[in-house]
Structure formats: C-alpha cells, structure tokens
Amino acid sequence: MATTTNVRVGVLPVSNAVRPPRSLWGDAWYQFRRHKLAMAGLGVLLLLVLGTLVGPFVYRTPINVIDFKVAIEGPSPDHLFGTDDLGRDLLARALWGGRVSIAVGLTAVLIAITLGTTIGSLAGYFNKLDNPLMRFTDLFLSLPILPLLLVIIYLFRDTLRAAFGPELGVFIMIVTVIGVLQWMPVARLVRAQFLSLKQKEFVEAARAIGAADRRIIFRHILPNVLSPVLVAATIGVGGAILTESTLSFLGLGFPPDVPTWGRLLYDAQNYIDVAPHWAIFPGLLIFLTVLSINYIGDGLRDALDPRKSA
Amino acid sequence: MTAVLALAACTQQTPAGASPSAAASAAAKRGAGGDLKILYWQAPTILNRHQATGTKDADASRLITEPLASFGKDGLPVANGLAAEIPTAANGGVSADFTTVTWKLRTGVKWSDGTPFTADDVVATFTYQCDEKSAASTIDRCEGVKSVTAKDANTAVVTYKEPQPFYYQWGVGDAGTILQKAQYANCLGAKAKDCAADQKPIGTGPYKVREFKAGDVVTYDLNENFRDPNKPFFKSVTFKGGGDATSAARAAFQTGDVDYAWNLQVEATVLKPMAQQSSTATLTTVYGSSVERILINFSNPDPALGDNRGEPGTKHPFFSDKAVRRALAMATDRNSVAEQLYGGGLSGKASCNILTAPEPMNSKNTDGLDICKFDLNAANAELDKAGWVKGSDGVRAKGPVKLKILYQTTVNPVRQKTQDIMKANWEKVGFQVELKSVPAGTFFTNTSPDGANHFWSDVEMFTNSGDPDPTSYFVGWTTKQMTGKANNWQFGNYHRYSNPDLDAVVDSLRKETDQKKRNDLAIKANDILVSDVVVIPLINRTFATSGVSKSLKGVDPTPWDSEMWNIADWTK
Numbered sequence: 077m078a079t080t081t082n083v084r085v086g087v088l089p090v091s092n093a094v095r096p097p098r099s100l101w102g103d104a105w106y107q108f109r110r111h112k113l114a115m116a117g118l119g120v121l122l123l124l125v126l127g128t129l130v131g132p133f134v135y136r137t138p139i140n141v142i143d144f145k146v147a148i149e150g151p152s153p154d155h156l157f158g159t160d161d162l163g164r165d166l167l168a169r170a171l172w173g174g175r176v177s178i179a180v181g182l183t184a185v186l187i188a189i190t191l192g193t194t195i196g197s198l199a200g201y202f203n204k205l206d207n208p209l210m211r212f213t214d215l216f217l218s219l220p221i222l223p224l225l226l227v228i229i230y231l232f233r234d235t236l237r238a239a240f241g242p243e244l245g246v247f248i249m250i251v252t253v254i255g256v257l258q259w260m261p262v263a264r265l266v267r268a269q270f271l272s273l274k275q276k277e278f279v280e281a282a283r284a285i286g287a288a289d290r291r292i293i294f295r296h297i298l299p300n301v302l303s304p305v306l307v308a309a310t311i312g313v314g315g316a317i318l319t320e321s322t323l324s325f326l327g328l329g330f331p332p333d334v335p336t337w338g339r340l341l342y343d344a345q346n347y348i349d350v351a352p353h354w355a356i357f358p359g360l361l362i363f364l365t366v367l368s369i370n371y372i373g374d375g376l377r378d379a380l381d382p383r384k385s386a
Numbered sequence: 387m388t389a390v391l392a393l394a395a396c397t398q399q400t401p402a403g404a405s406p407s408a409a410a411s412a413a414a415k416r417g418a419g420g421d422l423k424i425l426y427w428q429a430p431t432i433l434n435r436h437q438a439t440g441t442k443d444a445d446a447s448r449l450i451t452e453p454l455a456s457f458g459k460d461g462l463p464v465a466n467g468l469a470a471e472i473p474t475a476a477n478g479g480v481s482a483d484f485t486t487v488t489w490k491l492r493t494g495v496k497w498s499d500g501t502p503f504t505a506d507d508v509v510a511t512f513t514y515q516c517d518e519k520s521a522a523s524t525i526d527r528c529e530g531v532k533s534v535t536a537k538d539a540n541t542a543v544v545t546y547k548e549p550q551p552f553y554y555q556w557g558v559g560d561a562g563t564i565l566q567k568a569q570y571a572n573c574l575g576a577k578a579k580d581c582a583a584d585q586k587p588i589g590t591g592p593y594k595v596r597e598f599k600a601g602d603v604v605t606y607d608l609n610e611n612f613r614d615p616n617k618p619f620f621k622s623v624t625f626k627g628g629g630d631a632t633s634a635a636r637a638a639f640q641t642g643d644v645d646y647a648w649n650l651q652v653e654a655t656v657l658k659p660m661a662q663q664s665s666t667a668t669l670t671t672v673y674g675s676s677v678e679r680i681l682i683n684f685s686n687p688d689p690a691l692g693d694n695r696g697e698p699g700t701k702h703p704f705f706s707d708k709a710v711r712r713a714l715a716m717a718t719d720r721n722s723v724a725e726q727l728y729g730g731g732l733s734g735k736a737s738c739n740i741l742t743a744p745e746p747m748n749s750k751n752t753d754g755l756d757i758c759k760f761d762l763n764a765a766n767a768e769l770d771k772a773g774w775v776k777g778s779d780g781v782r783a784k785g786p787v788k789l790k791i792l793y794q795t796t797v798n799p800v801r802q803k804t805q806d807i808m809k810a811n812w813e814k815v816g817f818q819v820e821l822k823s824v825p826a827g828t829f830f831t832n833t834s835p836d837g838a839n840h841f842w843s844d845v846e847m848f849t850n851s852g853d854p855d856p857t858s859y860f861v862g863w864t865t866k867q868m869t870g871k872a873n874n875w876q877f878g879n880y881h882r883y884s885n886p887d888l889d890a891v892v893d894s895l896r897k898e899t900d901q902k903k904r905n906d907l908a909i910k911a912n913d914i915l916v917s918d919v920v921v922i923p924l925i926n927r928t929f930a931t932s933g934v935s936k937s938l939k940g941v942d943p944t945p946w947d948s949e950m951w952n953i954a955d956w957t958k
Contacts, residue, residue, distance in 0.1 A: 142810045144726050148655065161655050162726070162803060185391045228834070234689055242820050331821045332802040333809060341801065346632055 098379075100299060107379035109330030114375020117243050117368035124365055137168040139335060148294030148351045158353040160343065169335040170358055176330065177317050177337040178365060180251055184316040187255025189309050192262025197301070198264065198271025201293055210267065217260045228253055229328050250323060254316050262308050269301040303377040310373030337362050408542075417608055419620040419958050423574040425644040426682040427634040429627020432597060432598045434584035435563035441948075444560055445648070446604050446625050448950040450589035453562030454489055454542075455554075457946035459672070461744040461854030463558050466952060468492055468503065468590060469717045484549040484899055489557065491761045497566050498594040505536035507801075508557070509568035510646050520578035524561040527547075531556050536741040549897060551904065552855030560948045564590070582784055592618035592954035604628060612954070619957040623670040635660055638933025642666030644943070645958075647933035648949065654729025667717075667773075667933045671733065674929035674945020675743040675859075676851040678734065680718070680808075680922040682711055685882040687842045696842050698868040698882045703787045705844065709772035710789065711919035714845075715757040716765035717815045720924045723807055726927055727800050737926035740915050741854070741856050743945060747908040752916050754788070774816065782816035794822040794836070795847040796829045804847065804924070839875040849927055854946050855904075860911045863920065886942045 084285055096102075131239045132139075139156075156165035166200035199209035228247065236245035273279060274297060282296050321338015323329035330336060337358045344355035431439065431444035438444045455463035455472055464470045468671045470490045473479020479488050495503040498831075514520055516528035532545045534556070544556050566588045573581035578709075586595045590613070604625040607616050614830065626644070631651045638647035639660045646768070650657060659788065671687045686700035694700060704710045720736040727736030738758035739749050752758050772780040773776040774789060795801045802823060809819040822843065824836045827850070832839040835885035836884055852859030861867055862878030869877040888911060915921055930943035940956040943949050 109757065140806070140810060142722075142807055144722060161653070162806060238689070332797075332807055332823045333821045343802075346653055346799070350659065351657065 084306075090142070095143065104376070107374050109373035111378055114370045117371030117375070120364055120368040121372065124174065124361070124368070125178060128171055128178060128329040129172035130287050131174075132168070135171060137165045139172045140164060143206070144185035148347070148354070150351070150353050152220055157357045158351070160340075160354055161347065166340070166354060166357055167263075169340060170337065173335040173337050173340055173358070174361060176247070176334060178319065179255070180247070180320045180336070181313040181317040181365070183251045183252035184258065184319075185309050187251065188258035188306060188312055188316075189262055189372070192257065192259035192308075193258040193266050193298075193305055195259065196266025197270055197293055197298065200267035201274060201289070201297070207266070209263075213260050213263050216257075219257075223256060224257075225253060225328055239246075242331055243334060250320055250329060253323075256287060257319075258312055258315065262305060262312075265304050265308055269304060270297060273297050273300055285328055287360045295351075299380070303380050306373050306376045308382070310369045313369045314362070317362055411467060413585060416612075416616055416618065417621045418429055420622075422620040422623045422646070422956065423623045423644045424623060424646045424648070425629070425634050425637055426625065426627045426648045427629045427631050429601045430604060430625065432584050433587055433595065433598060434565070434581070435606070436511075436520070436524045436562065436565070437578070437584055441649070442627060445828060445948050445950045447563065447587065447774060448560070448591065448722075448948045449606055449623060449625070449953055450587055450591045450595060451563045451594040452589065452591045453559055453564060454557040455559075455562075456951040457554075457854055457944055459944045459946075460948050462815055463554055466954070467558075467562075468495060468508075468564055469951060475833075480553050482625050484551060487544045487546075488537070489542045489544065489554050491542060492613065493540055493724040493923045494553075495590055495613050497588050497590055497613050498609045499565075499566075500590050500611055501568065503538045503564075503566075503590055505542040506539075507567045508542040508564055508568060509534050509536050511565045512556070513564070513702060514565060514570050514578065517575050517578075519575040522578070524878050527556050527561045528702075529555075541665055549899070550898065552857055556855070559946060560951075579749065581774065589712075596622070614954065617954045623953075632656070635933060636648055638667040639664035639669075640666070642935065644933075645935040645938045649777070650931050650933055651733075651798075651800075654727060654732045654778065658729050658732055660830055661933070664933075665936075667935050669732070670930065670934045670941055671834065671924055671928035672930050672943045672945050673743065674851060674894060675736070675856075675931050676849050676927040676945075677737060677740055677923050678804075678847065678849045678925040678927055679740060679744055680845050680847045680924060681838075681881055682714070682920060682922070683841055683844050683881060684884075684920075685841075687844060690841075691871075693871070696882070697870045698884075700882075702844070704789055705775075709768050710774065712769040713765040713772075714812065714817070715919045715922050716761050716768065717811045717817075718827045718922050718924070719760045719807060719811050721760060723804050725801050726807075726918065728927070734925040734927040735929050737923050738916060739912055740921055740923045740924075741852065741859065741912040742926045744854060746905045747856060747912075749909040749912045749916075751909070751913050757917065760811075762811065762814055769816060770788055772895070777814050779818075780813070780816065781818040788818065789816060790818045790820070791845055792820050792822060792843040793845050793847070794824060794829075794843040796826040798826070801847060820860075830871075837875070839880060841869070841882075851929070851945075852882050856908045856911075857892070859897045860895060860908070863915060864889050871906050881920055885914065885918065885920075888914050910924075 091177060133248065140163060146159050147161050147163040149155060149159045155165050155167065161164060195209055195213065198208045199375065227327065232249055236249050239245060240248060279292060279296055282292050317336060320329060320336060321342055324339045340358035341355055348355050423475050426442045426445065428440060428442040430442045432443050432448060433447045435444055435447040435451060438447060452467045455465050458464040464727055465472050468491055470492045473487050473489055484763065491505060512534035515522045515524055522711045530547050530550055533548045535543050537543050546553065569583045569588050573583055585598055591630040592609055592612050593932045594609045596605045596607045598604045607621040608621055612618065623672060631649065634647040635650045635652050635657060637643045684702050684704050684705060685698060686702050687696045689695055691700065724730060724734060724736035739753040742748050756764060756876055769782055774784050776782050793805060795805060805821045809821060812819050828834045829838050831837045834840065835842055838848055863883055864879065867877045867879035868882045869880050891907055891911045891914065895904065895911065898904050898907060916923065929945035930949050932949060933940045937957065937958050939957060940952065942952060944951060
C-alpha cells in the first residue's frame, strides 16, 4: 500500500513537471488556434501588415509619378491594380497608404481602448468616482465633434508640424483626435461590466481573503471584461480608418498627396462607373482589414470566455 | 481628333452678338409652355439680390427682379432691363468727364402687384443698397457713387464722385437689381435685416414668387404684368436647390429630370463622357475672365516671426529672388492641367494671362514669354545660374535657405490633382513641396489663418475674375492694397506685392477715358504681373458650365452677368 502511495506520490510531481501550469493566455492561445476563422483573419491581417511594410521595398513603382498616357487604366501586368486619372500606379499607392491607414486604425483604437478601459474601470469599481467620471463621459459624448476638431487643428497643427514634420505631426494629431473621440462607448461598456462583476462571488471571495483593490481590478475583474472590450476595439479599427478619410475629406487630415486608403476611396468616388477598379481595390483592402480584425476579435472573445473553454 | 469634334458638337457655344430673343420670340406665346425645371445644387436662401450670399440666391432673384440693363458677352450693357436705352458717351447719356450717367427708363412698366414703376424706385434702391447699415452684399457697387437722383418719373441720374471709367458700375448686371420703393420703405438701414420682403420680393421681371422654401425650392408663376405681352413662355418655374454637382449632372444628362442644371463642376473625365453620350441635354459653357491662378507670396510667412508673420514689409526668403519665381513658372505644366483636368476646353483652357476678357484687353504678348512655356531644363538652368544648389536630398538651397514650398488651396478634387501635377514637376527642378487643402468656407475668409487672405503659405491657388472693366481687378495688386493685420486682411493684395510701375499703370487706368488707350493699359498691367511672376495664371475657366435640355431654347449665358439674365426669352 505504502509502495503504491509512494509510486503515486512519485508520479504526480513528474507529471506536473512535464505539463507546464496552464495560464490565461496559454489557454486562450490554445482555444484561439482552434478557431479557424480567427486564424484566417490573423493570417490575412499579418499578410496585409507585412505587405504594407515590406511591399514598397519589393514593388518599387513610385507612388507619385504622373503619366497621362496610362491614365485610368484597369489592372494590367504593368499596373496590377490599374491606375488613377493621373496615371499613378494604384498598387503602389495602396501599399503605401496601407501603412498610414493600418497604423492610424490600430493606434487610434489603442488610445481609445486604453482611455476607455481606464475610465470605465475606475468608474465601475469605485463608487465615489462613478458619478464624476460618467458625467465627464457624457460631456465628451455631447461635444460637437466638428467644431472641436477645428479648434484642435487650429491650435496644434502648426506646432506639431514644426515639431514632427507635416506627416508625423498630422499622424500624431489624427490618432489622438480619433482616439480621444472614441473612448466613451468603451468606458460605458467597461463600467457596466465592472458594476455587475464586482458583485459576483469570486470577487467577494477575493476581497474576503484580503486582496487589494488593485489586485481585484487587474487579476479578477479585468480579464473578464476583456471580451467586450476586444469586440469594441475590432469594430473601432474600421471606424478609425474611415474617420481618417472623413478628416482628409474636410481638409483636416494628411496633406492631400498622402494616399491613405480613405483618400483613395474618396478620390475614386466620382469614377465608380468609368473606373471601378480604382474604388474596388482600396475598398477591398479596408474591407479585408476590418473583417480580419473582426474575426480575430471573435476568436479572442471565444478564447477568453471561461464558460466556453470549460 | 474624333473626341475633339464630338466635344465641340456637345458644347454649344452660341455666337457672340447673336440676338438671343429674335428667334425665340417669334413663335413664343405667353404661358404656352408648362413648368420649367431648374436645378441648382446649392439651394437659395433669400430672394433679395442685395442680401444674397451666393450665386444661387442672386440667380433665383433674377427671375423676379431686374437691373436697369444686363451685361452682354462683350462686357457692354444690353437693354433688356428697365432702361429704354443704354446711355453712352455718343448718345449723351454719359457726361464727357465720366461722372454722370443719365438712364432713360422704359415707360409703362408695372410691378407684379400692378403699381407703376418710376425713377423713384431706382433712387430708393440706391438708398437701400448703399446704406452701410443695410449690410447689403452688393455694397461694393456703391463705391465712388455720389448719388442717384430722379430727374423726372422716367429718368434716373447716377453721379460718381470722380471720373469713373467703369460708369456702368451701379445699376447694371447681376448686382444692379432694382427693388420696389413701396415694399422696401420699412426695410431701410438697420431694419434691412429680417425684412419680410426678402422672402417674397415684388419685381418687374418675367416671374413672381408663388412659394419659397428657403434652402429648398422656389416656385414661380409668370408675372401677368410683365412688360412684353408675349413673354415669358413658361407658365411656371420650379427652381430646386440641393444635392451636389455630380448628381445635378446626372439629372441633366442621364435621367433628363431637369431642363437646366447649374454649375456642373465635375471632373472633366467624368463630365465629358456623360455630356457626350447624353440624349437629353447639352453642356453649355461660356468663357469670361475667370482664371485659376497660383499666387506667389512676397512676404515672409514664417510662423517664427510671430505678430509680424506675413506682414507687408517682410521679405520672402526665396521668392524675393526673381529667378526662383521664374523657375517656378517654367516648371508649371498648365497644358497638362487643361488637357487632363479641365477636359481640354470642356470647362477650361490653358492661359498665361491673368486678364482674359473682354477680348480687346486679352494680351497677345505673353504667349512668347519663356516663363509661359513648360520647360524643366530651362527652370533648372535658371536656378543654377542664380546660385541655388541641389543638396543630397534633391532640394535646392542657397546658404541656410532651402526652396521649401507650402502650397495651399481649397478642398476640391480638381484642385488637389492640380496640386499633385505641380508638385511632381516642381520637385523635379529642386523645390520641396508640401500640399495643404483647406475647406472653401475657411479658405475664403479674412478671419482664418488658413485663409487665402492671410496667405500664410508660400503659394496658394484659387480662381478669381474681374468686371467688364478691369480697373478694380488690377487695384488688387497695388501697394496701397497690401493685406495685413492693419486692415484686418480685408485688402485685395494678398501677395503683399509692391511695384511702382504697376501702381502707375493702375493710376492711369483710373483716369484714362479713351477706350483704345484703356485696353493698352490693361494689357500692360497684365504683362507686368505675368512677366514679373507675381502670379502664375493656369486656366481660363468657363464662367457658366450648365447642362441645358436639348428642347430648351434661348439659353445664352454671358460671362459678365447672371446665368438667368435672359430667362424671359427662354422657350421650348
């Protein structure tokens, strides 16, 4: 008997040593890999990011060479995506513009999520902060966006342009503006989740054994809030890419010769019947980006949901 | 070649001087036509011409109220308004010193409410329009006008303070609208604001307002009291506002929903096939003095100067060197812009003159200038000679000064493409170009630091046009007119350009009374501005660019007046 016990005692540590402890992220990754659409989305997104980062070095056609002889031509071996009305190569422009658009989309959403989650969790967890922070959120929700943008741009454009140059300066400005105008829904979402989760037994248990507020927030509640936040984030990326094009449309965005995806679409709108390729390719790229990010979000939500992985 | 021919067929250029009414009126009978449908993609918001805020308002009011006379194609008045004849120096209507103009008015004209029209109405209009407290948008027409008086019931006398070479300034054309004295009696001065009459003015024109929904649509009925018993042809008019230029073009050329679609500012590559393939409408255009131009800044727009930024007296770091300006002009490919973006004559043609009309004032001297020819080698040579050396980044510099240009214009697809073409060529000769586009509402104000008036960039681009007499147009380049903080950026010389030679020419233009000599002076002023590269003219744009139904007859736009100037003559 003692032998068997010994054996079992001996076996257990061995098996523990072979199988590493399961972590939240390890589990999530395990689940995520089994989500086919999410993996496909990740693949497409990586491809797009790589394409826009490395593409311009491989596909060396310049983005701004004007050649009227080939204006408004459909896809051909010379110009895989065709050309615009000034005869510029659309593939080169789309690759170059993708950098800006993807960067704007991801960074702006990162800012929105960070701000929104911080404010939402503080408001949801600490009763005292709830009212002032939520009124602050309401304030932001009720701000008239266009006049605000005009003021911000009037105040900071020249400063940023002088400090970082016309493109980086505008990038910082736009990313901040979009981020700062998009955090409110996230904050409300996070607050609502916090309000319901902090009443749950596992939080009370944690509090009962003396866990500090910080630990409860970060270890116990936040991971459970992640899934709605990630979904909100994935929707936000597409929104941010489109907001950037709206700003360009109003003349508040990048200099007009920077070919972001939104700008390409905007330029193409009047040509949709004579040169559909011009609108289709950037549109398709925006569509693919947003769709793949959505699937990734979907996969992440499933992977992070404890009930689902059980 | 086929394309050019087809285009010529599509663009109906009516011959100058043809009488617009002769053919139409023969068959026309009052009210024989049904409803005339006019589409303006900007909607009118007020029907008093003197409070109008845009062409849409001015044109919508022209159906109701009329001026003394209209401006014809040659820039001279046509007596289709309230005047019985056009006063000239020859018939004694204009005094020898060009200070008084005596207008003989038509007799027996009635307002649409049945009351008679007299010279008192003309005087009352002057009192209303030229009182600063009325805040009339047409008050610029009052500048230099001493008085307007009634000599008798059918004679009005306009007196100018000094000899006025453009003696048709007051009372003629688009801004010369005459209002009814009785209706506006309670709307003088400060009371002009919120005047109910502005929504439903009583006029002498061919139509009267049935219903006006501000910002949407105006419906008109024919005016039974109109002086010509055979006109107007249409029983009613629907003047619809709203939408955008592209959808307006579709309504005229593809669906045929409207008889007249205004100002089809659509990219030529889109508009051209639409107009060519249309079975419903033709594109009607007329060239005038509208010139798309690139302005060069002579002051220093560097923000580091603080309050002194862009003020008269500062000197531009590199545009003060004429060689740099010349090189910039030589690297300007206006022909490609005209061909690709304005459809090669569809909505504009290349021009190296800043004054393109009237025709006798259109300079023939600029075609031969080296700065009017697109030549990158010559531009490079010019800069080499002047000591601007290309750095490792391809940007030319002299000492610490780099040829870095900030190039601003309004948000507009055609302008953005023009910017792209300019940038590509300018960068080839060693400029570094940063583009900026500003919404039109912000750009055309004297309050915004991004505006054309402040001109806090190195070059900027927009379109401007002049009167039939170019004096006031050229005044905008004189030393006294330099814009800046002192005048709240309201003066016209945005360049802060100062040249005593030009000032002298403009001074003579103010006084010279011989028409032949005036033409020479205008050409001289044009040549100075072009050869000194103060401004780089690009495109002579069409003044009117409208889609006109193939069944609609009598439409004959003039570059100097409202497109509705002869709507009484329109028939089907």
